[in-house]
Amino acid sequence: MAKQSCCHKKKLRRGLWSPEEDEKLMNHIAKYGHGCWSSVPKLAGLERCGKSCRLRWINYLRPDLKRGTFSQEEEDLIIHLHSMLGNKWSQIAAQLPGRTDNEVKNFWNSYIKKRLRERGIDPATHKPLTEAIGAAATTSTCRAVFGDADLIPTTTALAEPPMLDGVKLPLDWPVAGSAAPSSLSGYLQAGCFDMDMDSLLQQQQHCGGIQQAPVVPSASSSSTLTSMADAEYCGTNIAGSNLPWLELGQNTLGKAGHVDSYAGALDELRWSEYFDGAFQAAASQQGALQGQCVYGGGGKDDVAVQFDVHGLSNWC
DNA sequence: AATCTATCCAACCGCTTTTAA
């Protein structure tokens, strides 16, 4: 007999969330924060398990969520990160401000996989399908279809793959200048983004250092786009940088208005910092914190519901 | 108009990891 979930055991409500439940949860978190998730449902007056509340907040109610369709840049970044990280959806989502792991995972499974197959690329290995089939018989190693020559301007062979942020990098990880990146985002910047390290250091000095945005609890964290956005904010011409894998998409960075995208990402990150660090302070300012939920199945009759931090109760 | 099929995505499930007692 299958093990019953915590919701079953406690005869708690399951399934889709009603607007009333959402409002209760948002009101509670706006006032008290989530604290211990297991105590949230009781305190918020919800007949749900804490796990369900947490998921609802993370995947749907969090005001810093972007929602809407993925941009070409996001799609390309997901493909690239997946080629490096595999199904590490939370790590991939962390590079996409305003996106959740669930959202990225669904997007991958429902859209990107299909697109890659149509393009003759095996989504599991990121290799051409014919090659992937052959390779599968001999090795389980995953390598990016983008090819090192495309991705990486300078390579150095190492005996052991370096680890950055817990991610094992390819053996021929990129070396831009002599300095090794200290983080995955640094890796992306220094190698794949082909940013000259000296320039980067100058930028950092000029801007007082590129700051990692504080990680918002239960929220997507900073890193690549943050750094890129920060660099852009500080005047680095990312449009002039080489982001090779993006050329695989329909729009290259130079054409796609990406600067606006990254500036937007920066705005969102700053906004989420604001949300996290100054939630209570923000609450005293009219319209300081706003978000939107959509009820419905994503169809044309969806009802958009606006809320703000003032009790999150200004439904319209 | 009715039925079938495919697709999307919110939510659940169960496992692993982290944290606190």
Added chain:
DNA sequence: GTTAAAAGCGGTTGGATAGAT
């Protein structure tokens, strides 16, 4: 050091919807 609870994560499911027949 051990244990239990909580949190996090990735895989999977099921319901709603759109499109095809």
